[in-house]
Amino acid sequence: MSRRDERRSTRADRELRQRLDHLTAVSELAAAGPGRLPADLADDVAATVERAQTRLGRGADRTVVALAGATGSGKSSLFNALVGDDISPVGVRRPTTSTARAAVFDADGALGDGTADLLEWLQVPQRHVVPAERAPDLHGLVLLDLPDHDSVEADHRAEVDRLVEVVDAFVWVVDPQKYADAALHEQYLRRFAGHAAVTIVVLNQVDLVPEHGRQGIVDDLARLLEADGLHRVRVVATSTMTGEGVDALRRELAARTAERRALVARLDADVDWLADQLAGRVSDRAPEPVGRGTRRDLTRAFADASGADAVADAVGAAHRRRAAQAVGWPPTRWLGRLRPDPLRRLGLDRPPPEPGTTTVGRTSRAAPSTVADAALGRALRDFVDDTAAGLPPAWQERVGEVANARRGDVADALDRQIGSARLPTEPAGWWRAVSGLQWLLAGIMAVGLVWLVVIGVVAWFGLPDLPAPEIGEVPWPSAMAIGGALAGLLVSVLARAIAGIGARRRTAAARRMLTDAVSSTADDLVADPVDAELAALAELRSSVRELR
Amino acid sequence: MERIDLDGMLATTTALRAQLGEVRLPLATDAVDDARRTADHVRRQLDDYVIPRLRDIDAPVLAVVGGSTGAGKSTLVNSVVGAEVTVPGVLRPTTRSPVLIHHPTAARWFEDDRVLGSLARARGTPGQPVEGAHQLQLVASDAVPEDLALLDAPDIDSVLDRNREIAQHLLDAADLWVFVTTAARYADAVPWDFLRTASRRGVGIGLVLNRVPPGAGDEIAPHLASMLADEGLGDAPLFVLEEQALADGRLPTAAVAPMRAWLDDLAADREARADLVRQSLTGAVADVSNRTEEVASVVEQQQAVADQLSGAAADAFADAHQRLADDVRDGTVMRGEVLARWQDLVGTGELLRELQSRIGRLRDRIAASVTGRPRNVEKFQGAVESGVETLLRERVAEATDEVVLRWRATSAGTALLDDAGDELRRPSTDLGERASRLVRDWQGGLLDLLREEGAGKRTTAKILSYGLNGAALVLMVGVFAQTGGLTGAEVAIAGGSTAVGSTLLEALLGDQAVRRLTERARADLDRRTGELLAGEAERFTSLVDGHRPDTTTAGTLRELAGELRRALGTDAGRRRR
Ligand SMILES: Nc1nc2c(ncn2[C@@H]2O[C@H](COP(=O)(O)OP(=O)(O)OP(=O)(O)O)[C@@H](O)[C@H]2O)c(=O)[nH]1
Ligand SMILES: Nc1nc2c(ncn2[C@@H]2O[C@H](COP(=O)(O)OP(=O)(O)O)[C@@H](O)[C@H]2O)c(=O)[nH]1
Ligand SMILES: [Mg+2]
């Protein structure tokens, strides 16, 4: 290997390792989230990563080349010709070769540990070491003679299918009878169209074609290869009978072995193939994180469904009711007690637990109604529609799964959040003063009334009139009784109006508080997991794009 | 030959051909591609071979020379005929248009579209075959017997799909296959697929093992013979030809003499010819009958799949309907928002005013219009409306998901969904609107129910004319609140406050009437939701109905296939006797 070749090859090597890292990332992301990629593609990715790592770890200085092709095309004959010895049985019965056989070309004339490992991994037990002096130019080559892929023996085909996945380079051996067979072009060459860099096609048995016809066949074969998508593939015409072309093939193999590029090029082609498959599975646009608006909509819908609004309204109503009792006109206060406390009705009149305590009992609000549950379902649907819009269908489905993964917990969690909210239920400060004033006014009224009663009783018994001082025209007792009553009513009207303002403010505060609480549930159970999924999908996508 | 009822069979096959023309396999079930191919295949076999053969049982024997590309079929035909009637070549594949060589006096049998009617004709002269792909070239030559025509077919295994198709087509139309393989090919998988078909069909067969390396014949020929025996073709004559230098592109006359003699003997022996034709014909008819059964079973399978698909849709929506009915019956609709609104309505005394006094109601309305706040009555009605709407929409969405899931599990369902596009995967777009209209209509309908019930009874009518609205509200709650889903406290609250209303109603109408009214109101709601859900299910079922194979097809096919089998069976029985 020349210095320049070496530099180029280390660069290619480094690039391949980077691509494999990205592929590993893809594989891990796919494994972590079933549905992110179709299962068979994910398996392919994992298998390719595994295969590439293993291959790079075993005899990376060897180049494994397979002689593959139809039965009777002359693979074994070529194998023998290249080895220079009749190792592989050649026969007229079809098919002859039924298991793969390896020839190891090594300058030391020995099977090193690395190579043994490699062959172990390739599962090729039949191996021959070619003495150094016989083929010094092919040092580093591991040549495989494969069975056929087109005979009635299905096992042969299976062995070929296994080995074409793991070798570094292909020599497809065809002959004048079979070079246009569908079995070869449709099943193999088209599938390995991306592997042109590690493909050589040999047209063997040219001795059977009259001299003038040969070039025509070679051209026709080249045309078919182009049509398969294999561009600029080297085609060598050979005959093991006359020996023509065999040296050209040997030189070609020697050059490729010396370059040591085949291994990396093959793996690169594998990654290219996967990159193509993967490209169709990821979105064109990068998945975006869950938008704030979308989160807000979800919170809104959850709040609706969980009855947070009703609770907020109850907070206001309760305030109004309690205010009425605290600052209402004392003689009619008892009336308000006839109506139920709206918060008690919801089981929310208990003081909320101290922050830090973890056990929060369910509110005695009823278990979520079917309607609320249906509303949650709808909220989640809308959320998924929003966040997954524009993603490929499989990803939309995946987002839907993640969003609904904790569907069963949502209703409970929301209820707990509402139960543990520190709702603004404490009495207002001014109530006490106004209440005092009310009692004072009621007292005045009572004194006036009693006074009037006493005056009346005295008059009835004909006792001397009690002095009844007057302010202006109105006597004191009447002024106290009527004035006290009127003032009390007035104060209570005013106080109620003020309490109404307070109630509205508390309703708003409660609503804000509950919205915050609901939003943290929505985030924890739905939006954040979905966000994480979208991030993973975005990473998957960018890893896939890095492959190209 | 005369033992087969030719006319009867002709009538049956003609009917079968017509029926096969009607076969539609609209669903993309797993087996559909194969079945469509099979149906095509049978149609072609009937058109190109069975029907013409039944019409003219005495027409010349058609021997088709078929096999792999490069096996030397064209070379062999030229050698047998002794003239360049078809062009061999080194490029694979060479032959694209079949070449039919017949005796000049037998031209009438082949010139019209009697046999192989689906191929266009062209006429060439020996030595100057016409060019042009994929048409049947006719060459007259007195080197072939009058009662036998040779056909050089395109290959069965090259990259040209069309060649494979035509080859199959020609082999289907043959009375005799001359199957050519080579030393390199004889164990290939593809030709053996064809040979197995031939064996099954019972067509006459002769094998040529060509291009055998000198000296290898002793090893290969027995191997091939044993393979043939394994496939039940042990009786077929086998001609072994060594790889040898060609003279003028042809094999030496001596090399092809045995084969030539075989063909000549066959042509000369009237009896043998008739046997051959009958064997091939009965084989073809049996094959047609079997494949017709295959097609019929796929048609039936499609009907079953169609039933299964629309069943899945019907089930999912029937389930949704049932769940909705349960939701309504067990009172869960009343919970939460609806209950809160009901309590407001009752707690503020608004309900009693609705029920009893015009003036009270009037005052509430005026207050509402002054403050701009909706009355509790409207809030309650709104809550019921949105509750039922939400339920309805969610149940439809769930049912839709369910159908999509179940359809996706089948390939036919997947194809239908993919064709229908995104829309079908969601509930129809105006569902929300229709759902809330449904609830409003139902609420409106309650008034009519009450009016009907009150009609005739003078006092009740009078009172109801005051409190129709309120009565409708009480009725609504009665529909939803039948204990079940309510907790004890809730029952007390809802029940207690309804009690006021319902006692009033009962007092007005009698408790039986109230129970009847509640039932009717619930049934009305049930009917309306049922209709809506049926509409949604219909989107799926109508799609399936558009892709349902005709129901009578399968039966007719089976009947005709059975008739053919019976016709053959009697013949076979007589022959045995
Ligand atoms: N030497 C030798 N060549 C043969 C023999 N038979 C066929 N060939 C050659 O093999 C090649 C293919 O022969 P064709 O007769 O065109 O083969 P085919 O079966 O008609 O092939 P398609 O038309 O492609 O299906 C030609 O170049 C023939 O000259 C033979 O017995 N000996
Ligand atoms: N004429 C000729 N025959 C060959 C040539 N190469 C191989 N053969 C013969 O073709 C047959 C099959 O060869 P083999 O190497 O076993 O083919 P494999 O099945 O591809 O391994 C044997 O009979 C060989 O002698 C060649 O270049 N020219
Ligand atoms: Mg071999």
Ligand SMILES: [Mg+2]
């Ligand atoms: Mg030909």
